[in-house]
Amino acid sequence: MITQVENPILEIHDLTVSYDQNPVLWNVDLSLPAGNLIGILGPNGAGKSTLIKAIMGLITPTSGYVKVFDKPLNDVRARISYVPQRESVDWNFPASVLDVVMMGTYGKLGLFRRPGKKEKDLALKSLEQVGMNGFVNRQISELSGGQQQRVFIARALAQEADLYLMDEPFAGVDMSTETAIFQLLQEMTAAGKTVIVVHHDIHSAMTFFDWMIMLNLHLVASGPKELVMNEEMLRKTYGGKLNLLTRVTDMIRQKDFNPLKS
Amino acid sequence: MTFDSNAFLIIFTGSLIAISCGFLGVFMMLRKMSMTGDAISHAVLPGIVIGYFVSGSQRSLEVIIGAGLLGILATLMIDWLRKKARVQLDASIGITFTLLFAIGIILINLLAYKVDLDQECVLYGEIAYLPIDSWITKSGLNLGPRITWLAGLNFFFVSGFIYLLFKELTLTSFDENFSSVMGIPSKGVNLALMSIVSYTTVSSFESVGAILVVALLVVPPATAFLWTKSLMPLLKLTAGLGISISVLGYYLAYWIDSSIAGMMVTVAGGLFGISVLIHSKKPSWLRGTSSVKEPFGV
Numbered sequence: 262m263i264t265q266v267e268n269p270i271l272e273i274h275d276l277t278v279s280y281d282q283n284p285v286l287w288n289v290d291l292s293l294p295a296g297n298l299i300g301i302l303g304p305n306g307a308g309k310s311t312l313i314k315a316i317m318g319l320i321t322p323t324s325g326y327v328k329v330f331d332k333p334l335n336d337v338r339a340r341i342s343y344v345p346q347r348e349s350v351d352w353n354f355p356a357s358v359l360d361v362v363m364m365g366t367y368g369k370l371g372l373f374r375r376p377g378k379k380e381k382d383l384a385l386k387s388l389e390q391v392g393m394n395g396f397v398n399r400q401i402s403e404l405s406g407g408q409q410q411r412v413f414i415a416r417a418l419a420q421e422a423d424l425y426l427m428d429e430p431f432a433g434v435d436m437s438t439e440t441a442i443f444q445l446l447q448e449m450t451a452a453g454k455t456v457i458v459v460h461h462d463i464h465s466a467m468t469f470f471d472w473m474i475m476l477n478l479h480l481v482a483s484g485p486k487e488l489v490m491n492e493e494m495l496r497k498t499y500g501g502k503l504n505l506l507t508r509v510t511d512m513i514r515q516k517d518f519n520p521l522k523s
Numbered sequence: 524m525t526f527d528s529n530a531f532l533i534i535f536t537g538s539l540i541a542i543s544c545g546f547l548g549v550f551m552m553l554r555k556m557s558m559t560g561d562a563i564s565h566a567v568l569p570g571i572v573i574g575y576f577v578s579g580s581q582r583s584l585e586v587i588i589g590a591g592l593l594g595i596l597a598t599l600m601i602d603w604l605r606k607k608a609r610v611q612l613d614a615s616i617g618i619t620f621t622l623l624f625a626i627g628i629i630l631i632n633l634l635a636y637k638v639d640l641d642q643e644c645v646l647y648g649e650i651a652y653l654p655i656d657s658w659i660t661k662s663g664l665n666l667g668p669r670i671t672w673l674a675g676l677n678f679f680f681v682s683g684f685i686y687l688l689f690k691e692l693t694l695t696s697f698d699e700n701f702s703s704v705m706g707i708p709s710k711g712v713n714l715a716l717m718s719i720v721s722y723t724t725v726s727s728f729e730s731v732g733a734i735l736v737v738a739l740l741v742v743p744p745a746t747a748f749l750w751t752k753s754l755m756p757l758l759k760l761t762a763g764l765g766i767s768i769s770v771l772g773y774y775l776a777y778w779i780d781s782s783i784a785g786m787m788v789t790v791a792g793g794l795f796g797i798s799v800l801i802h803s804k805k806p807s808w809l810r811g812t813s814s815v816k817e818p819f820g821v
Binding site: 335339 | 687690691693694696697701702705706707752
Protein backbone atom coordinates (compact mmCIF):
# COMPACT_ATOMS: atom_id res chain seq x y z
CA MET A 262 0.00 0.00 0.00
CA ILE A 263 2.42 2.65 -1.18
CA THR A 264 1.07 5.76 -2.88
CA GLN A 265 3.57 7.62 -5.04
CA VAL A 266 2.95 11.27 -5.92
CA GLU A 267 3.73 13.65 -8.76
CA ASN A 268 6.22 16.47 -8.02
CA PRO A 269 7.21 15.10 -4.63
CA ILE A 270 8.84 17.34 -2.03
CA LEU A 271 10.81 14.36 -0.83
CA GLU A 272 11.73 11.33 -2.87
CA ILE A 273 13.42 8.31 -1.36
CA HIS A 274 14.64 5.76 -3.83
CA ASP A 275 15.49 2.18 -2.83
CA LEU A 276 17.06 3.24 0.45
CA THR A 277 18.85 0.59 2.52
CA VAL A 278 20.66 1.51 5.72
CA SER A 279 22.81 -0.84 7.77
CA TYR A 280 24.76 -0.62 11.01
CA ASP A 281 27.74 -2.97 11.05
CA GLN A 282 26.48 -4.97 8.08
CA ASN A 283 23.08 -5.48 9.73
CA PRO A 284 20.45 -3.75 7.63
CA VAL A 285 18.02 -1.75 9.78
CA LEU A 286 16.03 -0.38 6.85
CA TRP A 287 15.33 -2.35 3.70
CA ASN A 288 14.49 -0.96 0.25
CA VAL A 289 12.46 2.03 1.34
CA ASP A 290 10.99 3.63 -1.74
CA LEU A 291 8.52 6.47 -1.34
CA SER A 292 7.59 9.96 -2.41
CA LEU A 293 5.81 12.58 -0.33
CA PRO A 294 3.56 15.49 -1.33
CA ALA A 295 4.24 19.07 -0.23
CA GLY A 296 2.07 20.87 2.32
CA ASN A 297 1.15 17.81 4.34
CA LEU A 298 1.49 16.85 7.97
CA ILE A 299 3.11 13.46 7.65
CA GLY A 300 3.46 10.89 10.43
CA ILE A 301 5.97 8.06 10.64
CA LEU A 302 4.55 5.21 12.69
CA GLY A 303 6.07 1.92 13.69
CA PRO A 304 7.09 -0.18 16.70
CA ASN A 305 10.33 0.35 18.63
CA GLY A 306 13.36 -0.49 16.55
CA ALA A 307 11.43 -0.22 13.28
CA GLY A 308 13.97 2.25 11.88
CA LYS A 309 11.88 5.44 12.21
CA SER A 310 14.71 7.61 13.53
CA THR A 311 17.12 5.93 11.14
CA LEU A 312 14.87 6.88 8.22
CA ILE A 313 14.80 10.58 9.09
CA LYS A 314 18.51 10.61 9.88
CA ALA A 315 19.17 9.07 6.46
CA ILE A 316 16.93 11.71 4.84
CA MET A 317 19.06 14.43 6.43
CA GLY A 318 22.34 12.76 5.56
CA LEU A 319 23.35 12.16 9.18
CA ILE A 320 23.67 8.46 8.31
CA THR A 321 25.16 7.33 5.01
CA PRO A 322 22.87 4.79 3.36
CA THR A 323 24.26 1.49 2.09
CA SER A 324 22.34 1.97 -1.12
CA GLY A 325 19.72 4.24 -2.63
CA TYR A 326 19.38 8.00 -2.60
CA VAL A 327 17.28 10.83 -1.23
CA LYS A 328 16.15 13.87 -3.18
CA VAL A 329 14.61 16.88 -1.46
CA PHE A 330 12.80 19.54 -3.52
CA ASP A 331 14.00 17.49 -6.51
CA LYS A 332 17.62 18.35 -5.68
CA PRO A 333 20.47 16.60 -3.89
CA LEU A 334 20.43 17.21 -0.15
CA ASN A 335 23.54 19.42 0.02
CA ASP A 336 21.99 22.04 -2.27
CA VAL A 337 18.93 22.58 -0.09
CA ARG A 338 20.16 22.26 3.51
CA ALA A 339 19.02 25.77 4.45
CA ARG A 340 15.43 24.76 3.64
CA ILE A 341 15.41 21.71 5.91
CA SER A 342 14.99 21.80 9.66
CA TYR A 343 15.36 19.14 12.29
CA VAL A 344 13.99 18.56 15.76
CA PRO A 345 16.23 15.90 17.32
CA GLN A 346 15.30 13.70 20.24
CA ARG A 347 15.62 15.65 23.46
CA GLU A 348 18.15 13.21 24.94
CA SER A 349 20.59 13.80 22.08
CA VAL A 350 22.13 16.88 23.73
CA ASP A 351 23.49 17.79 27.16
CA TRP A 352 21.05 20.26 28.72
CA ASN A 353 23.70 21.43 31.19
CA PHE A 354 25.15 23.47 28.34
CA PRO A 355 25.58 27.10 29.42
CA ALA A 356 22.87 28.74 27.32
CA SER A 357 19.54 30.45 27.82
CA VAL A 358 16.32 29.47 26.07
CA LEU A 359 16.74 32.43 23.71
CA ASP A 360 20.35 31.41 22.88
CA VAL A 361 19.20 27.95 21.82
CA VAL A 362 16.29 29.21 19.71
CA MET A 363 18.60 31.75 18.02
CA MET A 364 20.72 28.80 16.88
CA GLY A 365 17.95 28.06 14.40
CA THR A 366 18.86 31.24 12.51
CA TYR A 367 22.58 30.42 12.20
CA GLY A 368 22.26 28.39 9.01
CA LYS A 369 20.96 31.33 6.98
CA LEU A 370 23.43 33.79 8.52
CA GLY A 371 26.47 32.10 7.03
CA LEU A 372 30.03 32.00 8.27
CA PHE A 373 31.42 34.80 10.52
CA ARG A 374 28.16 36.79 10.66
CA ARG A 375 26.54 37.38 14.00
CA PRO A 376 22.82 37.26 14.78
CA GLY A 377 21.25 40.70 15.18
CA LYS A 378 17.87 42.26 15.94
CA LYS A 379 16.08 40.51 13.08
CA GLU A 380 17.22 37.07 14.28
CA LYS A 381 16.29 37.90 17.86
CA ASP A 382 12.77 38.97 16.88
CA LEU A 383 12.37 35.79 14.89
CA ALA A 384 13.48 33.71 17.87
CA LEU A 385 11.06 35.53 20.19
CA LYS A 386 8.21 34.99 17.74
CA SER A 387 9.01 31.29 17.54
CA LEU A 388 9.06 31.01 21.34
CA GLU A 389 5.67 32.67 21.47
CA GLN A 390 4.32 30.13 18.98
CA VAL A 391 5.20 27.25 21.28
CA GLY A 392 4.01 29.11 24.37
CA MET A 393 7.47 29.53 25.88
CA ASN A 394 7.63 33.35 25.85
CA GLY A 395 7.70 33.39 29.64
CA PHE A 396 10.99 31.51 29.67
CA VAL A 397 13.14 33.60 27.30
CA ASN A 398 16.06 34.14 29.68
CA ARG A 399 15.75 30.88 31.62
CA GLN A 400 18.82 28.62 31.64
CA ILE A 401 18.09 25.50 29.62
CA SER A 402 19.26 23.28 32.49
CA GLU A 403 16.30 24.54 34.53
CA LEU A 404 13.61 23.40 32.08
CA SER A 405 11.39 20.36 32.37
CA GLY A 406 11.49 17.69 29.68
CA GLY A 407 8.39 18.96 27.89
CA GLN A 408 9.68 22.53 27.97
CA GLN A 409 13.01 21.40 26.49
CA GLN A 410 11.08 19.73 23.70
CA ARG A 411 9.17 22.95 23.03
CA VAL A 412 12.46 24.89 22.90
CA PHE A 413 13.69 22.49 20.23
CA ILE A 414 10.49 22.98 18.22
CA ALA A 415 10.88 26.76 18.54
CA ARG A 416 14.47 26.47 17.32
CA ALA A 417 13.25 24.62 14.23
CA LEU A 418 10.54 27.27 13.63
CA ALA A 419 13.16 30.03 13.83
CA GLN A 420 14.93 28.40 10.93
CA GLU A 421 11.99 29.25 8.63
CA ALA A 422 12.52 26.10 6.61
CA ASP A 423 10.18 24.47 4.08
CA LEU A 424 10.62 20.90 5.27
CA TYR A 425 10.64 19.98 8.95
CA LEU A 426 11.76 16.60 10.27
CA MET A 427 10.85 15.91 13.89
CA ASP A 428 12.07 12.91 15.84
CA GLU A 429 9.48 12.14 18.53
CA PRO A 430 8.80 15.79 19.36
CA PHE A 431 6.00 14.87 21.74
CA ALA A 432 7.95 12.58 24.04
CA GLY A 433 7.26 13.84 27.56
CA VAL A 434 4.97 16.64 26.36
CA ASP A 435 1.61 16.89 28.11
CA MET A 436 -1.68 16.39 26.30
CA SER A 437 -2.79 20.03 26.01
CA THR A 438 0.64 21.14 24.79
CA GLU A 439 0.68 18.31 22.29
CA THR A 440 -2.66 19.39 20.88
CA ALA A 441 -1.57 23.03 20.75
CA ILE A 442 1.64 22.15 18.92
CA PHE A 443 -0.22 19.85 16.53
CA GLN A 444 -2.53 22.77 15.70
CA LEU A 445 0.55 24.92 15.10
CA LEU A 446 1.96 22.25 12.76
CA GLN A 447 -1.37 22.14 10.92
CA GLU A 448 -1.23 25.91 10.42
CA MET A 449 2.29 25.52 9.02
CA THR A 450 1.26 22.84 6.56
CA ALA A 451 -1.72 24.95 5.53
CA ALA A 452 0.84 27.63 4.67
CA GLY A 453 2.58 25.21 2.33
CA LYS A 454 5.28 23.79 4.58
CA THR A 455 5.82 20.07 4.96
CA VAL A 456 6.22 18.52 8.38
CA ILE A 457 7.34 14.93 8.95
CA VAL A 458 6.92 13.66 12.50
CA VAL A 459 8.05 10.42 14.09
CA HIS A 460 5.17 9.64 16.38
CA HIS A 461 4.11 6.92 18.80
CA ASP A 462 0.53 7.56 19.69
CA ILE A 463 -1.83 6.04 17.12
CA HIS A 464 -4.83 7.89 18.59
CA SER A 465 -3.51 11.40 18.04
CA ALA A 466 -1.88 10.30 14.78
CA MET A 467 -5.35 9.51 13.40
CA THR A 468 -6.65 12.90 14.41
CA PHE A 469 -3.89 15.16 13.13
CA PHE A 470 -1.88 13.63 10.31
CA ASP A 471 -2.81 13.95 6.62
CA TRP A 472 -0.39 11.34 5.39
CA MET A 473 1.09 8.29 7.10
CA ILE A 474 4.25 6.30 6.66
CA MET A 475 4.20 2.91 8.38
CA LEU A 476 7.49 1.28 8.92
CA ASN A 477 8.79 -1.96 10.31
CA LEU A 478 12.27 -2.43 8.83
CA HIS A 479 10.49 -2.54 5.48
CA LEU A 480 8.14 0.13 4.31
CA VAL A 481 4.65 -1.18 5.08
CA ALA A 482 2.60 1.73 3.86
CA SER A 483 2.85 5.30 2.69
CA GLY A 484 -0.25 7.21 1.67
CA PRO A 485 -3.14 9.45 2.67
CA LYS A 486 -4.51 8.66 6.11
CA GLU A 487 -7.88 7.42 4.84
CA LEU A 488 -6.25 4.81 2.61
CA VAL A 489 -3.58 3.64 5.00
CA MET A 490 -5.18 3.60 8.44
CA ASN A 491 -6.80 0.21 8.48
CA GLU A 492 -6.52 -3.00 10.43
CA GLU A 493 -4.47 -4.82 7.84
CA MET A 494 -1.77 -2.16 7.65
CA LEU A 495 -1.60 -1.76 11.43
CA ARG A 496 -1.29 -5.53 11.83
CA LYS A 497 1.52 -5.62 9.28
CA THR A 498 3.30 -2.78 11.03
CA TYR A 499 2.91 -3.77 14.64
CA GLY A 500 2.81 -7.56 14.24
CA GLY A 501 0.67 -9.62 16.58
CA LYS A 502 -0.04 -7.13 19.32
CA LEU A 503 -3.73 -7.77 18.80
CA ASN A 504 -5.10 -6.48 22.04
CA LEU A 505 -4.08 -2.99 21.22
CA LEU A 506 -4.90 -3.31 17.55
CA THR A 507 -8.49 -4.44 17.95
CA ARG A 508 -9.06 -1.55 20.31
CA VAL A 509 -7.59 0.86 17.81
CA THR A 510 -9.51 -0.53 14.86
CA ASP A 511 -12.71 -0.38 16.90
CA MET A 512 -12.02 3.25 17.42
CA ILE A 513 -11.36 3.78 13.74
CA ARG A 514 -14.83 2.38 13.04
CA GLN A 515 -16.42 4.97 15.30
CA LYS A 516 -16.46 7.74 12.76
CA ASP A 517 -16.54 10.69 15.11
CA PHE A 518 -13.76 9.37 17.30
CA ASN A 519 -11.98 12.10 19.24
CA PRO A 520 -9.18 10.99 21.58
CA LEU A 521 -9.32 14.25 23.50
CA LYS A 522 -12.93 13.75 24.57
CA SER A 523 -12.55 10.26 26.01
CA MET B 524 57.58 48.95 46.03
CA THR B 525 59.54 49.34 42.83
CA PHE B 526 58.27 48.15 39.48
CA ASP B 527 59.87 44.79 38.72
CA SER B 528 59.89 44.45 34.95
CA ASN B 529 60.88 40.79 35.09
CA ALA B 530 57.99 39.97 37.37
CA PHE B 531 55.65 41.93 35.14
CA LEU B 532 56.85 40.13 32.00
CA ILE B 533 56.49 36.70 33.57
CA ILE B 534 53.02 37.44 34.96
CA PHE B 535 51.94 39.06 31.69
CA THR B 536 53.14 36.10 29.61
CA GLY B 537 51.66 33.62 32.07
CA SER B 538 48.30 35.41 31.86
CA LEU B 539 48.34 35.41 28.06
CA ILE B 540 48.98 31.65 28.01
CA ALA B 541 46.44 30.94 30.74
CA ILE B 542 43.74 32.98 28.97
CA SER B 543 44.42 31.41 25.55
CA CYS B 544 44.31 27.94 27.03
CA GLY B 545 41.25 28.81 29.11
CA PHE B 546 39.24 30.10 26.13
CA LEU B 547 39.96 26.95 24.14
CA GLY B 548 39.44 24.85 27.26
CA VAL B 549 35.88 26.19 27.68
CA PHE B 550 34.89 24.81 24.28
CA MET B 551 36.83 21.59 24.82
CA MET B 552 34.97 21.11 28.09
CA LEU B 553 31.58 21.82 26.53
CA ARG B 554 32.36 19.25 23.82
CA LYS B 555 33.34 16.76 26.53
CA MET B 556 36.78 16.71 24.95
CA SER B 557 38.95 18.04 27.77
CA MET B 558 41.07 14.92 27.73
CA THR B 559 41.50 15.21 23.97
CA GLY B 560 43.46 18.37 24.82
CA ASP B 561 45.67 16.23 27.04
CA ALA B 562 46.13 13.74 24.23
CA ILE B 563 47.03 16.47 21.74
CA SER B 564 49.58 18.07 24.05
CA HIS B 565 51.49 14.77 24.20
CA ALA B 566 50.84 13.57 20.67
CA VAL B 567 52.54 16.60 19.12
CA LEU B 568 55.98 15.36 20.26
CA PRO B 569 56.86 13.42 17.07
CA GLY B 570 55.79 16.46 15.03
CA ILE B 571 58.12 18.68 17.03
CA VAL B 572 61.03 16.25 16.61
CA ILE B 573 60.49 15.92 12.86
CA GLY B 574 60.04 19.68 12.47
CA TYR B 575 63.22 20.24 14.44
CA PHE B 576 65.06 17.63 12.37
CA VAL B 577 63.95 19.20 9.09
CA SER B 578 64.69 22.80 10.05
CA GLY B 579 67.51 22.35 12.54
CA SER B 580 65.98 24.87 14.89
CA GLN B 581 63.71 24.56 17.87
CA ARG B 582 62.04 27.85 17.05
CA SER B 583 61.11 27.35 13.44
CA LEU B 584 57.83 27.36 11.58
CA GLU B 585 58.41 23.70 10.65
CA VAL B 586 58.17 22.74 14.32
CA ILE B 587 54.81 24.45 14.65
CA ILE B 588 53.51 22.94 11.40
CA GLY B 589 54.75 19.48 12.39
CA ALA B 590 53.09 19.77 15.79
CA GLY B 591 49.87 21.07 14.24
CA LEU B 592 49.69 18.17 11.81
CA LEU B 593 50.31 15.64 14.57
CA GLY B 594 47.61 17.29 16.69
CA ILE B 595 45.10 16.89 13.87
CA LEU B 596 46.31 13.32 13.26
CA ALA B 597 45.73 12.54 16.94
CA THR B 598 42.22 13.99 16.77
CA LEU B 599 41.37 12.02 13.64
CA MET B 600 42.82 8.85 15.14
CA ILE B 601 40.79 9.19 18.34
CA ASP B 602 37.68 9.84 16.28
CA TRP B 603 38.37 6.89 13.99
CA LEU B 604 39.03 4.49 16.87
CA ARG B 605 35.84 5.59 18.57
CA LYS B 606 33.50 5.56 15.57
CA LYS B 607 34.89 2.88 13.27
CA ALA B 608 36.73 0.50 15.59
CA ARG B 609 34.11 0.97 18.36
CA VAL B 610 36.69 1.62 21.08
CA GLN B 611 35.46 3.65 24.06
CA LEU B 612 36.43 7.32 24.02
CA ASP B 613 38.74 7.17 27.05
CA ALA B 614 40.48 4.05 25.75
CA SER B 615 40.96 5.53 22.28
CA ILE B 616 42.46 8.69 23.83
CA GLY B 617 44.80 6.55 25.95
CA ILE B 618 45.90 4.45 22.98
CA THR B 619 46.44 7.39 20.64
CA PHE B 620 48.48 9.76 22.72
CA THR B 621 50.72 7.18 24.40
CA LEU B 622 51.48 5.65 21.00
CA LEU B 623 52.32 8.98 19.39
CA PHE B 624 54.30 10.12 22.40
CA ALA B 625 56.28 6.85 22.36
CA ILE B 626 57.04 7.34 18.67
CA GLY B 627 58.28 10.82 19.59
CA ILE B 628 60.64 9.41 22.24
CA ILE B 629 62.01 6.84 19.78
CA LEU B 630 62.56 9.57 17.21
CA ILE B 631 64.41 11.71 19.76
CA ASN B 632 66.70 8.80 20.57
CA LEU B 633 67.25 7.90 16.92
CA LEU B 634 68.04 11.46 15.96
CA ALA B 635 69.76 12.33 19.22
CA TYR B 636 73.08 13.11 17.57
CA LYS B 637 71.40 15.67 15.31
CA VAL B 638 68.68 17.07 17.50
CA ASP B 639 69.37 19.07 20.61
CA LEU B 640 66.08 18.16 22.22
CA ASP B 641 65.00 15.89 25.03
CA GLN B 642 61.74 14.82 26.61
CA GLU B 643 62.38 17.02 29.64
CA CYS B 644 62.37 20.21 27.63
CA VAL B 645 58.97 19.32 26.15
CA LEU B 646 57.39 18.01 29.32
CA TYR B 647 58.53 20.77 31.64
CA GLY B 648 58.93 24.33 30.49
CA GLU B 649 60.47 27.11 32.54
CA ILE B 650 58.80 30.46 32.44
CA ALA B 651 61.38 31.98 34.82
CA TYR B 652 64.05 32.04 32.09
CA LEU B 653 61.81 34.16 29.88
CA PRO B 654 63.38 37.59 30.55
CA ILE B 655 66.88 36.42 29.54
CA ASP B 656 65.72 34.87 26.26
CA SER B 657 65.33 37.94 24.09
CA TRP B 658 64.27 38.21 20.49
CA ILE B 659 67.15 40.02 18.79
CA THR B 660 66.85 40.97 15.12
CA LYS B 661 69.74 40.60 12.67
CA SER B 662 70.55 44.28 13.00
CA GLY B 663 70.95 43.80 16.73
CA LEU B 664 67.71 45.38 17.88
CA ASN B 665 66.37 43.89 21.10
CA LEU B 666 62.61 43.47 20.87
CA GLY B 667 62.10 41.92 24.29
CA PRO B 668 61.44 38.35 25.42
CA ARG B 669 60.73 35.91 22.59
CA ILE B 670 58.27 33.82 24.58
CA THR B 671 56.14 36.85 25.41
CA TRP B 672 55.88 37.58 21.68
CA LEU B 673 54.92 33.96 21.02
CA ALA B 674 52.31 34.02 23.76
CA GLY B 675 50.95 37.33 22.46
CA LEU B 676 50.70 36.03 18.91
CA ASN B 677 48.99 32.90 20.17
CA PHE B 678 46.55 34.95 22.25
CA PHE B 679 45.75 37.03 19.18
CA PHE B 680 45.05 33.92 17.08
CA VAL B 681 42.95 32.22 19.75
CA SER B 682 40.85 35.33 20.43
CA GLY B 683 40.39 35.97 16.72
CA PHE B 684 39.41 32.37 16.11
CA ILE B 685 36.83 32.37 18.88
CA TYR B 686 35.50 35.81 17.93
CA LEU B 687 35.01 34.85 14.27
CA LEU B 688 33.65 31.37 14.83
CA PHE B 689 31.78 32.02 18.07
CA LYS B 690 28.34 30.98 16.82
CA GLU B 691 29.67 27.94 14.94
CA LEU B 692 31.69 26.79 17.96
CA THR B 693 28.70 27.22 20.26
CA LEU B 694 26.27 25.44 18.00
CA THR B 695 28.53 22.50 17.14
CA SER B 696 29.39 22.10 20.84
CA PHE B 697 25.74 22.01 21.83
CA ASP B 698 24.16 20.01 19.02
CA GLU B 699 26.42 18.64 16.32
CA ASN B 700 23.67 16.87 14.35
CA PHE B 701 21.52 19.98 14.12
CA SER B 702 24.43 22.02 12.78
CA SER B 703 25.21 19.35 10.16
CA VAL B 704 21.59 19.35 9.00
CA MET B 705 21.71 23.13 8.58
CA GLY B 706 24.87 22.82 6.51
CA ILE B 707 27.35 24.20 9.06
CA PRO B 708 30.48 22.05 8.65
CA SER B 709 30.74 20.62 12.15
CA LYS B 710 33.69 18.37 11.31
CA GLY B 711 35.59 21.32 9.83
CA VAL B 712 34.90 23.46 12.92
CA ASN B 713 36.08 20.60 15.10
CA LEU B 714 39.32 20.15 13.19
CA ALA B 715 39.97 23.89 13.22
CA LEU B 716 39.54 23.89 17.00
CA MET B 717 41.89 20.93 17.36
CA SER B 718 44.52 22.61 15.16
CA ILE B 719 44.46 25.75 17.22
CA VAL B 720 44.69 23.68 20.42
CA SER B 721 47.78 21.96 18.95
CA TYR B 722 49.29 25.31 18.03
CA THR B 723 48.61 26.71 21.50
CA THR B 724 50.15 23.67 23.11
CA VAL B 725 53.32 23.99 21.04
CA SER B 726 53.67 27.70 21.57
CA SER B 727 53.25 27.20 25.34
CA PHE B 728 55.76 24.35 25.59
CA GLU B 729 58.80 26.38 26.39
CA SER B 730 57.10 28.37 29.09
CA VAL B 731 54.86 25.91 30.93
CA GLY B 732 55.51 22.50 29.34
CA ALA B 733 53.25 19.82 27.93
CA ILE B 734 51.90 18.56 31.24
CA LEU B 735 50.98 21.86 32.83
CA VAL B 736 49.43 23.23 29.66
CA VAL B 737 46.79 20.53 30.07
CA ALA B 738 45.95 21.88 33.52
CA LEU B 739 45.46 25.34 32.03
CA LEU B 740 43.12 23.86 29.39
CA VAL B 741 41.00 21.98 31.90
CA VAL B 742 41.06 23.55 35.38
CA PRO B 743 40.06 27.23 34.85
CA PRO B 744 37.04 26.37 32.65
CA ALA B 745 35.94 23.66 35.07
CA THR B 746 36.24 26.11 37.99
CA ALA B 747 34.34 28.83 36.14
CA PHE B 748 31.58 26.38 35.18
CA LEU B 749 30.87 25.85 38.88
CA TRP B 750 30.00 29.53 39.18
CA THR B 751 28.08 30.39 36.03
CA LYS B 752 25.74 28.76 33.58
CA SER B 753 26.00 31.21 30.68
CA LEU B 754 28.62 31.18 27.99
CA MET B 755 29.87 34.79 27.96
CA PRO B 756 30.31 35.04 31.75
CA LEU B 757 31.94 31.62 31.59
CA LEU B 758 34.57 32.90 29.15
CA LYS B 759 35.13 36.10 31.14
CA LEU B 760 35.45 34.27 34.43
CA THR B 761 37.88 31.82 32.84
CA ALA B 762 40.01 34.75 31.66
CA GLY B 763 39.87 36.31 35.13
CA LEU B 764 40.92 33.03 36.69
CA GLY B 765 43.81 32.80 34.21
CA ILE B 766 45.11 36.20 35.35
CA SER B 767 44.69 35.43 39.08
CA ILE B 768 46.46 32.12 38.60
CA SER B 769 49.45 33.87 37.00
CA VAL B 770 49.70 36.60 39.63
CA LEU B 771 49.23 34.32 42.64
CA GLY B 772 51.37 31.58 41.10
CA TYR B 773 54.27 33.97 40.46
CA TYR B 774 54.34 35.51 43.92
CA LEU B 775 53.85 32.23 45.77
CA ALA B 776 56.64 30.65 43.71
CA TYR B 777 58.83 33.69 44.39
CA TRP B 778 58.05 33.44 48.08
CA ILE B 779 58.99 29.77 48.51
CA ASP B 780 61.54 29.89 45.65
CA SER B 781 60.06 27.18 43.46
CA SER B 782 58.78 26.53 39.91
CA ILE B 783 56.47 29.26 38.68
CA ALA B 784 54.53 27.07 36.23
CA GLY B 785 54.14 24.40 38.92
CA MET B 786 52.84 26.97 41.36
CA MET B 787 50.42 28.42 38.78
CA VAL B 788 48.78 25.04 38.34
CA THR B 789 48.78 24.40 42.09
CA VAL B 790 46.97 27.71 42.55
CA ALA B 791 44.50 26.71 39.81
CA GLY B 792 43.86 23.43 41.62
CA GLY B 793 43.46 25.31 44.90
CA LEU B 794 40.92 27.74 43.44
CA PHE B 795 39.00 24.81 41.99
CA GLY B 796 39.03 23.04 45.37
CA ILE B 797 37.70 26.14 47.14
CA SER B 798 34.95 26.54 44.52
CA VAL B 799 33.87 22.93 44.96
CA LEU B 800 33.80 23.33 48.76
CA ILE B 801 31.69 26.48 48.59
CA HIS B 802 29.36 24.83 46.12
CA SER B 803 28.86 21.68 48.13
CA LYS B 804 27.53 23.94 50.90
CA LYS B 805 25.07 25.46 48.38
CA PRO B 806 24.22 28.89 49.71
CA SER B 807 20.77 30.01 48.64
CA TRP B 808 22.03 32.66 46.19
CA LEU B 809 23.72 29.96 44.13
CA ARG B 810 20.73 27.76 43.56
CA GLY B 811 19.60 29.62 40.46
CA THR B 812 16.28 31.17 39.70
CA SER B 813 13.18 29.57 41.10
CA SER B 814 10.92 27.95 38.58
CA VAL B 815 7.69 29.80 37.97
CA LYS B 816 4.96 27.67 36.47
CA GLU B 817 2.89 29.32 33.82
CA PRO B 818 -0.07 27.87 31.99
CA PHE B 819 0.39 27.12 28.35
CA GLY B 820 -1.60 29.29 25.99
CA VAL B 821 -1.39 29.46 22.23
